[in-house]
Amino acid sequence: MRQKSIAVIIVAAGQGERASAGGAPDPKQYRNVAGVPVLQRTIQAFLDHPAIGQILPVVHAGHAERYAALGLSDNRLLAPVLGGGTRQASVLEGIKALAPLRPDLVLIQDAARPFATTDLIGDVIAVLDQYDGALPALGVTDTIKRSLDGRLVVATEDRNQLHAAQTPQGFRFGQIFSAHMRASTIRRQFTDDAEIAEWAGLKVAMVMGDPNNIKITHPQDFERAERIVSGDFAMETRVGTGFDVHPFEAGDAVWLGGVRIPYRAKLKGHSDADVALHALTDAILGAIGEGDIGVHFPPADMQWKGAASTIFLKHAGDLVTGLGGRIVNLDVTIVCEGPRIAQHVPAMQAVIAETLGIATNRIAIKATTSEKLGFTGREEGIVAMASASVEVPRGD
Structure with missing residues (x-):
């Protein structure tokens, strides 16, 4: 039986304004965590997985020199492509660039999640034998309140039905390509690729996420990332x-x-x-x-x-x-x-x-x-x- 070909899109085209609050000179994906740039850590996590065939970074048009300065070199690492004005548009640019390679599966990863483990990546891949899509997720433990105006509580959600989505999110390539192309023709903006897959009628399953698979969003997240490195990899x-x-x-x-x-x-x-x-x-x-x-x-x-x-x-x-x-x-x-x-x-x-x-x-x-x-x-x-x-x- 032929082994499935698997490609990865690393979405690194954002400006990272929230994480740069306080005057940080570089976008979050190029800032260091324990001496290593976030984007480099994210890419290396997939280079470390033996099933990954190609890795395609999608970068901001103004970050070409920053990306080149990382000095990354591997025969599985493709030349970066430029992203669009939104995350959804950037992912679509990555999918289009991968189309000539015709991978069987594609994983889509946020550059700002540098701690995806080999086991987590493997779990997402394994689920794609049975389902159209897969994503890691963690059950919500806090009580979740609904508010229409950000002040007045109008309902309490059933947290047993709620899960916090992570990346990498994995899909059968042809299906997510078609779903993204259709989504690009409407005005609605989707929050992640799994939502596009759900909208397109694809069956998406969850695997157990990892509490350390954080997305670096705010300045304090860098402190947590440093603690993860010093704790888990001491x-x-x-x-x-x-x-x-x-x-x-x-x-x-x-x-x-x-x-x-x-x-x-x-x-x-x-x-x-x-x-x-x-x-x-x-x-x-x-x-x-x-x-x-x-x-x-x-x-x-x-x-x-x-x-x-x-x-x-x-x-x-x-x-x-x-x-x-x-x-x-x-x-x-x-x-x-x-x-x-x-x-x-x-x-x-x-x-x-x-x-x-x-x-x-x-x-x-x-x-x-x-x-x-x-x-x-x-x-x-x-x-x-x-x-x-x-x-x-x-x-x-």
């Missing part, structure tokens, strides 16, 4: 340690910290036997609970014979990045009588920094001797110890 620090030892064998150089150092012997091992990078890799893996280097690169696997240990280190770093984390600092101690290490430390730091994509000032490399004691003192091999501090999203 980072925690984890620490791991690594230890490795390799004996010498006949040779003319050793690999330490990714640097080839001429010496009267080399280190014995299945890979390049870089004892420093092995300890460092284990420290990073330990910090994120991913076992040790042997689990990921078994010594019995011949593809790793003679392999550069930077491969192992990069893999560990990629695992941290994949968790949404970052490496805070690394500390390596090398214990040997020889070779001399100090002059090679800057080169080692540079290799490790490039491999992991971090700054050299986050990497400490130290060398010491064992005062002629033990196997290192007898110059039979080298020991390395390492520690790694990483930040990852806080778990349960």
